[in-house]
Amino acid sequence: MFEIAELGHKVNKADYNEKIPGLRTHLLTQQQQLRKYDFSVIILISGVDGGGKGDVVNLLNEWLDPRFMLTNAYDSPSDEERERPKFWRFWRTMPAKGSIGIYVGSWYSLPIAQRVHNDTKDAELQHQLTQIKELEQELADDGTLIIKCWLHLKKEQQKKRLKQLKKTPETAWQVTERDKLHLKLYDDFVRVAETVLQETSSTQNPWHIIDGSDIRYSSLTVGQCVLDKIQAHITKHELKHQQPAPTQHSKIIHGNQPRILDSLDLSLELNKKTYSTQLNLYQGKLNKLARQAQQKKISSILVFEGWDAGGKGGAIRRLTHALDARNYQVTPIAAPTDEERVQHYLWRFWRHMPRAGRITIYDRSWYGRVLVERVEGFASEQQWTRAYAEIVNFEQALTEHGIVLLKFWLHIDPDEQLRRFQEREQISYKQHKITEEDYRNREKWAEYSLAVNDMVSRTSSQAALWSLIEANNKRYARIKVIKTYCKALEKALD
Amino acid sequence: MFEIAELGHKVNKADYNEKIPGLRTHLLTQQQQLRKYDFSVIILISGVDGGGKGDVVNLLNEWLDPRFMLTNAYDSPSDEERERPKFWRFWRTMPAKGSIGIYVGSWYSLPIAQRVHNDTKDAELQHQLTQIKELEQELADDGTLIIKCWLHLKKEQQKKRLKQLKKTPETAWQVTERDKLHLKLYDDFVRVAETVLQETSSTQNPWHIIDGSDIRYSSLTVGQCVLDKIQAHITKHELKHQQPAPTQHSKIIHGNQPRILDSLDLSLELNKKTYSTQLNLYQGKLNKLARQAQQKKISSILVFEGWDAGGKGGAIRRLTHALDARNYQVTPIAAPTDEERVQHYLWRFWRHMPRAGRITIYDRSWYGRVLVERVEGFASEQQWTRAYAEIVNFEQALTEHGIVLLKFWLHIDPDEQLRRFQEREQISYKQHKITEEDYRNREKWAEYSLAVNDMVSRTSSQAALWSLIEANNKRYARIKVIKTYCKALEKALD
Numbered sequence: 010m011f012e013i014a015e016l017g018h019k020v021n022k023a024d025y026n027e028k029i030p031g032l033r034t035h036l037l038t039q040q041q042q043l044r045k046y047d048f049s050v051i052i053l054i055s056g057v058d059g060g061g062k063g064d065v066v067n068l069l070n071e072w073l074d075p076r077f078m079l080t081n082a083y084d085s086p087s088d089e090e091r092e093r094p095k096f097w098r099f100w101r102t103m104p105a106k107g108s109i110g111i112y113v114g115s116w117y118s119l120p121i122a123q124r125v126h127n128d129t130k131d132a133e134l135q136h137q138l139t140q141i142k143e144l145e146q147e148l149a150d151d152g153t154l155i156i157k158c159w160l161h162l163k164k165e166q167q168k169k170r171l172k173q174l175k176k177t178p179e180t181a182w183q184v185t186e187r188d189k190l191h192l193k194l195y196d197d198f199v200r201v202a203e204t205v206l207q208e209t210s211s212t213q214n215p216w217h218i219i220d221g222s223d224i225r226y227s228s229l230t231v232g233q234c235v236l237d238k239i240q241a242h243i244t245k246h247e248l249k250h251q252q253p254a255p256t257q258h259s260k261i262i263h264g265n266q267p268r269i270l271d272s273l274d275l276s277l278e279l280n281k282k283t284y285s286t287q288l289n290l291y292q293g294k295l296n297k298l299a300r301q302a303q304q305k306k307i308s309s310i311l312v313f314e315g316w317d318a319g320g321k322g323g324a325i326r327r328l329t330h331a332l333d334a335r336n337y338q339v340t341p342i343a344a345p346t347d348e349e350r351v352q353h354y355l356w357r358f359w360r361h362m363p364r365a366g367r368i369t370i371y372d373r374s375w376y377g378r379v380l381v382e383r384v385e386g387f388a389s390e391q392q393w394t395r396a397y398a399e400i401v402n403f404e405q406a407l408t409e410h411g412i413v414l415l416k417f418w419l420h421i422d423p424d425e426q427l428r429r430f431q432e433r434e435q436i437s438y439k440q441h442k443i444t445e446e447d448y449r450n451r452e453k454w455a456e457y458s459l460a461v462n463d464m465v466s467r468t469s470s471q472a473a474l475w476s477l478i479e480a481n482n483k484r485y486a487r488i489k490v491i492k493t494y495c496k497a498l499e500k501a502l503d
Numbered sequence: 504m505f506e507i508a509e510l511g512h513k514v515n516k517a518d519y520n521e522k523i524p525g526l527r528t529h530l531l532t533q534q535q536q537l538r539k540y541d542f543s544v545i546i547l548i549s550g551v552d553g554g555g556k557g558d559v560v561n562l563l564n565e566w567l568d569p570r571f572m573l574t575n576a577y578d579s580p581s582d583e584e585r586e587r588p589k590f591w592r593f594w595r596t597m598p599a600k601g602s603i604g605i606y607v608g609s610w611y612s613l614p615i616a617q618r619v620h621n622d623t624k625d626a627e628l629q630h631q632l633t634q635i636k637e638l639e640q641e642l643a644d645d646g647t648l649i650i651k652c653w654l655h656l657k658k659e660q661q662k663k664r665l666k667q668l669k670k671t672p673e674t675a676w677q678v679t680e681r682d683k684l685h686l687k688l689y690d691d692f693v694r695v696a697e698t699v700l701q702e703t704s705s706t707q708n709p710w711h712i713i714d715g716s717d718i719r720y721s722s723l724t725v726g727q728c729v730l731d732k733i734q735a736h737i738t739k740h741e742l743k744h745q746q747p748a749p750t751q752h753s754k755i756i757h758g759n760q761p762r763i764l765d766s767l768d769l770s771l772e773l774n775k776k777t778y779s780t781q782l783n784l785y786q787g788k789l790n791k792l793a794r795q796a797q798q799k800k801i802s803s804i805l806v807f808e809g810w811d812a813g814g815k816g817g818a819i820r821r822l823t824h825a826l827d828a829r830n831y832q833v834t835p836i837a838a839p840t841d842e843e844r845v846q847h848y849l850w851r852f853w854r855h856m857p858r859a860g861r862i863t864i865y866d867r868s869w870y871g872r873v874l875v876e877r878v879e880g881f882a883s884e885q886q887w888t889r890a891y892a893e894i895v896n897f898e899q900a901l902t903e904h905g906i907v908l909l910k911f912w913l914h915i916d917p918d919e920q921l922r923r924f925q926e927r928e929q930i931s932y933k934q935h936k937i938t939e940e941d942y943r944n945r946e947k948w949a950e951y952s953l954a955v956n957d958m959v960s961r962t963s964s965q966a967a968l969w970s971l972i973e974a975n976n977k978r979y980a981r982i983k984v985i986k987t988y989c990k991a992l993e994k995a996l997d
Contacts, residue, residue: 063829066828071820076835080829330565346842
C-alpha cells in the first residue's frame with residue numbers, strides 16, 4: 010500500500026514558494042471560520058523515522074494561528090499518566106471545539122512499536138486496534154474531524170538520510186542507537202504499519218499516505234489535505250444543519266417490557282440494632298480492605314445513581330466514613346463548566362480519573378447522558394442511543410487498567426420519595442436540597458423508569474455490573490452498598 | 504508555645520454527642536451560604552505524628568457537603584510536579600471561590616522536614632518561610648480565608664500511642680520505621696515547628712494550636728474554629744461591601760516622570776539583506792541552543808507584551824521557526840474561562856507551567872493585570888498596585904526553579920501603529936485582527952504609556968529583566984528578540 014508514496018514526489022523551490030502564500034491565507038481564513046463551529050479537528054502526524062514528521066509539524070505551526078491550536082507530542086508517559094488507563098494522556102490534551110489539535114505520536118505509536126519489538130502478538134494488536142477504532146468512532150460521532158497523515162520513506166532513503174547526517178560532525182550526533190535499530194527493523198515496521206493502516210482506515214477516518222522524501226512535497230500535501238478536509242467537513246456540517254430537525258423521539262412507554270427494577274423487593278429492611286452492628290462490622294472490614302488496596306495501588310471508581318432522595322448522599326457518607334479522606338475524592342456531577350462544554354461529554358469524567366491506589370466517587374455520573382439528558386431532551390435520540398456503546402467502551406478501559414468499578418442504582422418507589430421530600434422540607438440543613446424541580450421530575454417517573462431499565466440492561470457487563478440497591482429502607486441500602494464494595498475489593502485483592 | 508496544648512483537654516462522649524448535631528447543621532448551612540461569596544477557604548491541617556490529623560480530616564469530610572469541598576493530601580511529588588516550581592502542586596489543586604479546600608500536608612511539610620533532618624540550614628528555612636508568607640499574603644489579598652490548625656501531642660503521648668498500637672497484631676503493622684524515627688526526632692521537630700509557627704503566624708493568618716491527645720476534643724475544636732473563622736470572614740466581607748465604593752483612582756498623567764520607553768531609539772532598523780543573513784544565522788544558533796537546553800531539561804518561559812500591532816505574532820513566529828513544535832507551546836491570553844475566573848488571577852498562568860526542558864510562550868500574560876486591567880478599570884487600584892509585588896514573587900519562583908524567563912516589550916510609536924492598522928485592513932487574512940476596539944485603545948495611548956513605564960520599572964529584577972525591543976522596524980525587532988533568547992540560553996547552559 011506504500012508504493013504510491015515511494016515514487017519520489019518532489020516540488021521545486023519556485024513552485025513551492027509560489028503556492029505557500031495562498032495556502033497560508035486559506036488556512037488562516039479557514040481557521041478563523043472554524044472558531045464558530047462546535048467541532049474540533051485532530052491532525053495525526055505519524056510515519057516512519059526520517060519521514061519528516063517534525064518538519065511538517067513545524068511548518069503547520071508556522072502557518073496556522075497558534076491561538077486556536079495545540080501541538081501535543083507524546084514521549085514516554087509520566088508517572089501520572091502511567092497510573093491511569095492508556096488513553097488518559099490523549100483525553101487530557103483533547104482540543105476544544107472550534108480549535109485544532111496536532112498530535113505527533115498518538116494512540117498508534119505504542120501498539121505499532123510493541124508489535125514490531127514482539128512485545129505483543131497479533132491478537133493483542135487486533136484488540137488494541139479495535140479500541141482505537143472505537144475511540145475514533147466516538148470522537149467522529151461527536152463531530153470531531155480526524156485527519157490521519159502517514160509520512161512514508163523507502164528503506165534506501167532512510168539509510169541514505171542516516172548516512173548524510175553522519176557525514177558532518179554538526180549533525181552526526183543526531184543519529185542515535187535508536188535510529189540504527191529502527192533502520193534494522195524497517196521491514197518489520199512497514200509490515201506492521203501496513204496492517205495497522207489497513208485496519209484503521211475507514212471512509213470516515215481514512216489514512217493519507219504521503220511520500221516523505223521531499224519536505225516541500227510532503228508539507229504542501231499535508232497542508233492542502235488539512236485545508237480540503239476541513240472545508241469538506243464544514244460543508245457537511247452546514248448541510249446537516251439546513252436539513253429539517255429530526256422528528257422528536259417517541260416518548261411512548263412500552264408497558265409490557267420486562268422491568269429489571271420491578272423485580273427488586275423494596276420491603277427489605279434492617280432494624281436499628283442489626284444495622285448498628287453490621288455498620289460497625291462492615292466499615293471495619295472496608296477500612297482494612299481499602300488500606301490493602303491502597304498499598305497494592307488498586308484504584309476504585311464508584312458510581313452512585315438513583316432516584317432523587319434515593320439516599321445517595323447518606324450512603325456515600327457511610328461508605329467514606331470507613332475510608333481515609335486523604336485517599337478518596339467525591340466528585341459531584343452538576344452542570345458542566347464552559348471548559349467542559351466544549352469537549353466530548355465523557356471528557357469531564359476522564360479528567361477526574363484517580364491516580365494509582367486512590368478512589369473516586371461520582372455522585373451522579375456519565376449515566377446522565379442516558380437518564381436526564383434523554384428524558385429531558387438535552388441529548389438527541391441519536392446521541393443517547395449511541396451513548397450505551399460509548400459508556401461500555403469507557404468502562405472497559407477502566408476495568409482493563411485494573412480499576413475496581415462499581416455502579417450503584419439506589420432504588421425507591423414514588424411514595425417513599427414523596428415522604429422523603431416532605432421530610433427534607435422540615436429539616437433546616439436539608440431544605441436547600443429540595444426544589445420545585447424535584448417535584449417536576451416526579452411527574453416523569455414513568456419515562457425515567459424506562460430510561461433506567463434500558464440503562465441497566467444495556468450497560469451491564471461481567472466487568473462492570475450494576476449493583477441494584479433496594480433503598481426504601483436506608484439502613485438496608487447503606488449496608489448493602491458497603492458490603493458490595495467489600496466483596497469487590499476482596500475479589501480484586503485475591 | 505505548645506504548653507497550652509499539653510494540658511490534656513478532653514471531651515466526654517456525652518458532651519460530644521450533644522454538640523455534634525448542632526455543629527454539623529451550622530457547618531452545612533454556612534457552607535451553603537459560602538457558595539454566594541467570591542472567596543475560597545483553605546484549611547491546613549498540620550501537626551505532630553499521632554496528633555490525629557487523619558481523624559480530624561475524616562470528620563470534616565463527614566460533616567461538610569462533599570460537593571463544595573476538596574481534600575488534598577500531598578505525598579511525595581509526582582514527576583510532573585517535580586519538574587515545576589515547588590508551589591505548582593498547591594496551585595493546581597487550589598479550591599475555587601465559594602468552596603473549601605482541606606490540605607493535609609501543605610507548603611509547610613517539606614520546609615519543616617528538611618530542617619529537622621538537617622537537609623537545610625536556618626537561612627534556607629527563613630527564605631522558605633518568607634516565600635510561604637508571601638504566598639499566604641497573596642491569597643489573603645485575593646480574599647481567600649486561610650485557617651491553619653496545628654495538632655500537637657506531648658512526647659510521652661506519642662510514645663504511649665506507638666506502644667499501644669504495637670500491643671495488638673491488628674494495629675502493630677501501622678507502626679513503621681518512620682514513626683520510630685519521628686519519635687526519636689520529636690524534640691528537634693517541635694523546636695523547628697515552633698520557629699515556623701511563630702514566624703508564620705500573623706493577625707491575618709494565625710496558627711491555631713490544638714491539643715491532639717483526645718480526638719473528640721480536637722475535632723470539635725477544629726470544627727468550631729472553622730465555623731467561627733468563616734463566619735467572621737463573611738461578616739467582614741459584607742461590611743466591606745456596604746462601605747461606599749472607593750473613589751475612582753486618579754487618571755492624571757504625571758508628565759514629568761522619567762520615561763524609560765522614551766529613551767528607546769525607534770529609528771533602529773535592518774535592511775532586507777542584513778535581516779535575511781542574520782535571521783538565518785540566529786535561527787540556526789537558537790535551534791542548536793534550544794536542543795541543548797531540552798537535553799539538559801532547562802525550561803523557558805517567554806512573555807510577549809507590546810502595543811497592539813507591535814509585531815508580537817510575527818516575532819513569535821520567527822522565533823518558533825527555529826524550535827521543534829513538539830517542544831514548545833504558544834499560549835495566547837484572552838478572556839479567562841469560567842474555571843479561571845473563580846481563581847486567583849495568577850492561577851491560569853500556573854496551570855500552563857512547562858514541564859522540564861519545554862518552552863511556554865505567552866502572547867500577552869499576567870502583565871494584563873497592570874496594563875489593560877489597570878487602564879480599563881477592570882482591576883481596582885488596590886488590586887493592580889498590589890500586583891507588582893505579586894508578579895515579582897511569581898517570577899522569582901520561576902527563576903529559582905531554574906526556568907529561563909524572558910519578558911519582551913515590543914515598542915512602536917503611535918504613527919507606526921496607525922500605519923499598521925491601515926495595512927492590516929488591506930490584507931484578507933489579517934482583517935480579523937483589526938477591530939474598533941483597537942482604535943478605541945489608541946485614544947488611551949498616554950494612559951497605557953504610563954502603565955507600561957510603571958510596569959517596566961517596578962517588575963525588572965536581575966533574574967527577570969525586561970527586554971525592551973525597538974519595534975518600529977519589524978526586521979530589527981525580530982532579530983533582537985531571537986538574539987536575546989540566544990544569549991539567555993547561552994548563559995543558562997554555561
